[in-house]
Amino acid sequence: MPSSLWYYRKREVTGVAMSNFKKLADARQFSAEKMKKNGLFETDRFFCDTYCFEPGQEQSAHTHAGQDKVYYVLEGKGLFTVGDEQRELGAGEIVLAPAGQNHGVANRSQQRLVTLVFVTPKPQH
Amino acid sequence: MPSSLWYYRKREVTGVAMSNFKKLADARQFSAEKMKKNGLFETDRFFCDTYCFEPGQEQSAHTHAGQDKVYYVLEGKGLFTVGDEQRELGAGEIVLAPAGQNHGVANRSQQRLVTLVFVTPKPQH
Numbered sequence: 735m736p737s738s739l740w741y742y743r744k745r746e747v748t749g750v751a752m753s754n755f756k757k758l759a760d761a762r763q764f765s766a767e768k769m770k771k772n773g774l775f776e777t778d779r780f781f782c783d784t785y786c787f788e789p790g791q792e793q794s795a796h797t798h799a800g801q802d803k804v805y806y807v808l809e810g811k812g813l814f815t816v817g818d819e820q821r822e823l824g825a826g827e828i829v830l831a832p833a834g835q836n837h838g839v840a841n842r843s844q845q846r847l848v849t850l851v852f853v854t855p856k857p858q859h
Numbered sequence: 860m861p862s863s864l865w866y867y868r869k870r871e872v873t874g875v876a877m878s879n880f881k882k883l884a885d886a887r888q889f890s891a892e893k894m895k896k897n898g899l900f901e902t903d904r905f906f907c908d909t910y911c912f913e914p915g916q917e918q919s920a921h922t923h924a925g926q927d928k929v930y931y932v933l934e935g936k937g938l939f940t941v942g943d944e945q946r947e948l949g950a951g952e953i954v955l956a957p958a959g960q961n962h963g964v965a966n967r968s969q970q971r972l973v974t975l976v977f978v979t980p981k982p983q984h
Contacts, residue, residue, distance in 0.1 A: 754941045754942075754944065754954055754955045754956070754957070755939070755941075755944070755946050755948065755952065755953075755954050756952065756953050756954070757951060757952050757953075758931075758951050758952070758953060759951060774953060775929065775953075775955045777927050777955075777957055777958070779926075779927050779958070779979050779980060780905075780927060780977075780979050782929055782953075782955075782977075801904075802902050802904050802905060804900065804907055804977070806883075806931075806975065814880070816879045816880075817879075819879065819880070821880050823880065826882060826883050826884060827880065827881065827882050827883070828880075828881050828882075828883060828899060828900075828907075828975075829879055829880050829881070830879045830900045830902075830907075831879070832879070832902055833902070833904070850931060850953075850975075852905070852907075852929070852977050852979075854904050854905045854977075854979040854980070855904060855979070855980065
């Protein structure tokens with residue numbers, strides 16, 4: 735069996751066993767290299783992830799033509815850009831990046847930044 | 860001008876002024892009568908709300924044929940049902956109710972329960 739098929743099957747099995755119930759603490763992983771996305775849920779309709787930023791890391795401004803995205807700040811502070819607006823948000827604050835609007839996040843603080851992220855609908859590529 | 864048209868226009872103006880940036884503390888409203896949904900964001904693709912439960916209040920088990928829903932617990936503890944599974948979740952825990960699966964929430968505790976909720980796609984009715 736080619737190793738790629740084995741990998742696919744392994745992922746499938748993992749998917750079946752995956753619980754609908756999760757702790758966000760289990761999806762709080764950072765990377766020294768760049769900001770890290772940790773998957774929580776994925777269906778045909780949406781993604782739900784955490785994005786974890788070390789101090790100085792960022793997600794460069796970009797646009798999704800057909801997807802809305804929501805960031806909810808769990809921990810730390812981030813500089814969020816949506817369209818022409820830019821604001822620093824902390825824990826308990828939430829921001830919508832509607833489809834077609836340029837958006838990005840920068841951690842300019844000395845602390846880690848963790849956000850919960852929803853993207854819908856799921857990109858088709 | 861009929862009053863319904865005036866109301867529609869007022870809503871439109873409110874919509875235009877509505878910010879993409881919000882504090883969840885501003886959407887933390889309870890009702891003595893039943894659990895309260897407070898709207899945060901709404902697009903053509905999804906809803907994002909808080910659901911606020913006084914002790915003893917609940918959202919009865921129900922099913923959406925075509926919508927996925929995610930509950931993230933912000934405060935308190937709730938008994939969450941998805942399909943055949945039932946678990947008590949507290950702050951920092953998250954649950955997916957996939958389309959077609961029966962789901963509900965009950966606050967059996969003595970404290971208030973607040974959850975962040977995403978529903979996608981937006982129901983067409």
